[in-house]
Amino acid sequence: MNMNPLKKTTLATASRQPQGEHPELLVRCYLQRPGFTLDVDLALPGRGVSVLFGHSGSGKTTLLRYIAGLERASGELVFQGQCWQDKHRSVPTWQRALAYVFQESSLFDHLTAAGNLQFAIQRARGPVEADDLEQVTELLGIQHTLKRYPHQLSGGERQRVAIARALLSKPRLLLMDEPLASLDEQRKQEILPWLERLKTHLDVPIVYVTHSPAEVARLADYLVALKDGLVVASGTLNDTLTRLDFPLQQGEDASVVLQGHIRERDSHWQLVRIGFANQPQDEDDGSIWISDPACRKDAPDSLSNRTGNAIDQPVRVRILARDVSLSLNRHDDTSIVNALSCTVEALSNGDHDALALVRVKVGETRLLSRMTRRSVVHLGLTPGQILWAQVKSAALL
Numbered sequence: 001m002n003m004n005p006l007k008k009t010t011l012a013t014a015s016r017q018p019q020g021e022h023p024e025l026l027v028r029c030y031l032q033r034p035g036f037t038l039d040v041d042l043a044l045p046g047r048g049v050s051v052l053f054g055h056s057g058s059g060k061t062t063l064l065r066y067i068a069g070l071e072r073a074s075g076e077l078v079f080q081g082q083c084w085q086d087k088h089r090s091v092p093t094w095q096r097a098l099a100y101v102f103q104e105s106s107l108f109d110h111l112t113a114a115g116n117l118q119f120a121i122q123r124a125r126g127p128v129e130a131d132d133l134e135q136v137t138e139l140l141g142i143q144h145t146l147k148r149y150p151h152q153l154s155g156g157e158r159q160r161v162a163i164a165r166a167l168l169s170k171p172r173l174l175l176m177d178e179p180l181a182s183l184d185e186q187r188k189q190e191i192l193p194w195l196e197r198l199k200t201h202l203d204v205p206i207v208y209v210t211h212s213p214a215e216v217a218r219l220a221d222y223l224v225a226l227k228d229g230l231v232v233a234s235g236t237l238n239d240t241l242t243r244l245d246f247p248l249q250q251g252e253d254a255s256v257v258l259q260g261h262i263r264e265r266d267s268h269w270q271l272v273r274i275g276f277a278n279q280p281q282d283e284d285d286g287s288i289w290i291s292d293p294a295c296r297k298d299a300p301d302s303l304s305n306r307t308g309n310a311i312d313q314p315v316r317v318r319i320l321a322r323d324v325s326l327s328l329n330r331h332d333d334t335s336i337v338n339a340l341s342c343t344v345e346a347l348s349n350g351d352h353d354a355l356a357l358v359r360v361k362v363g364e365t366r367l368l369s370r371m372t373r374r375s376v377v378h379l380g381l382t383p384g385q386i387l388w389a390q391v392k393s394a395a396l397l
């Protein structure tokens with residue numbers, strides 16, 4: 001679906017330019033409250049999902065509301081070459097081509113789901129064809145909800161209708177403020193695949209607020225970490241997650257999220273090979289074997305080996321730093337299937353005095369390994385050193 005093909009312009013100054021992307025949203029914002037200052041200078045890419053991540057009170061919602069024109073602050077805001085705010089003017093929210101999805105679905109209770117969608121269609125920024133309505137309801141899997149009122153829907157269904165309503169207003173930018181926050185864990189797991197579909201099928205850039213590492217791993221293409229109103233890191237998902245000082249990397253959950261493709265299936269041992277290089281034949285950038293998701297009892301049809309369409313399917317894989325060990329020599333006398341030749345890039349102290357975090361490079365792919373500082377000294381690890389990374393397990397997201 002291509003409801004809103006994006007016009008590409010290059011706007012950012014070099015210092016704020018997101019790598020590998022055309023910046024489409026330039027945000028400079030300065031706002032002071034008692035005990036809190038938001039001071040941000042960012043260039044966000046014009047496609048995919050940019051996640052604003054940070055602890056409670058770090059300023060995520062305030063920044064999103066500023067982009068929407070709901071928060072007064074000094075600064076500058078330029079979206080696709082259009083100035084929404086500078087020191088002379090502030091374009092009102094209704095004139096900004098955006099839609100906002102809140103934590104709670106905010107549907108009209110007296111209207112059915114279809115009525116809520118019609119409300120958006122009547123106020124849309126451009127003509128909404130019958131096809132658009134069909135595509136959006138299919139994309140979010142809400143066809144069965146259309147005749148029902150909000151109180152007759154589950155929390156996840158209500159949120160999906162709210163997202164559909166936002167899309168049918170034909171925004172050129174979608175802002176989502178913790179859209180899963182009001183849902184229990186099971187509902188979150190239900191709705192995440194729909195959000196993943198959204199990002200794959202939609203040409204509208206999304207700015208998404210969350211403090212959930214799981215949502216970052218599944219949805220983010222570009223990541224901005226906020227702390228006490230300041231940007232402490234920003235960049236593509238892989239660049240930020242492999243920074244040793246990134247807030248998400250402190251603790252047991254330190255991990256990288258790699259984007260790759262299913263390259264090969266071993267039906268005898270029920271394993272698949274995930275390659276991280278762009279070319280199927282190129283294994284230099286790393287390639288790991290994991291248990292075949294199609295053989296799980298709850299495997300979705302799209303991954304099923306019976307359909308035969310899974311090879312070359314793009315996937316995301318999360319590898320925890322604690323599941324990666326390093327050794328000077330390659331060992332074949334181990335139960336660990338994946339051994340990758342790698343180069344040490346950087347080392348830092350871990351979240352505990354006894355622990356260290358080591359970043360290694362396998363071709364162009366970066367992994368993190370969490371180990372004791374004693375092991376670092378024992379192996380004599382230094383940047384540039386060539387050794388072997390053993391990946392104990394990896395999760396297909």
Ligand SMILES: Nc1ncnc2c1ncn2[C@@H]1O[C@H](COP(=O)(O)OP(=O)(O)OP(=O)(O)O)[C@@H](O)[C@H]1O
Pocket residue numbers: 033035036054055056057058059060061062063211
């Ligand atoms: N309307 C308001 N008036 C005054 N202070 C506010 C207001 N809204 C938020 N704040 C304060 O501004 C700071 C940033 O709040 P904000 O809601 O942007 O953080 P957040 O990162 O989105 O947090 P959370 O994850 O809990 O939603 C906090 O110190 C908060 O207490």
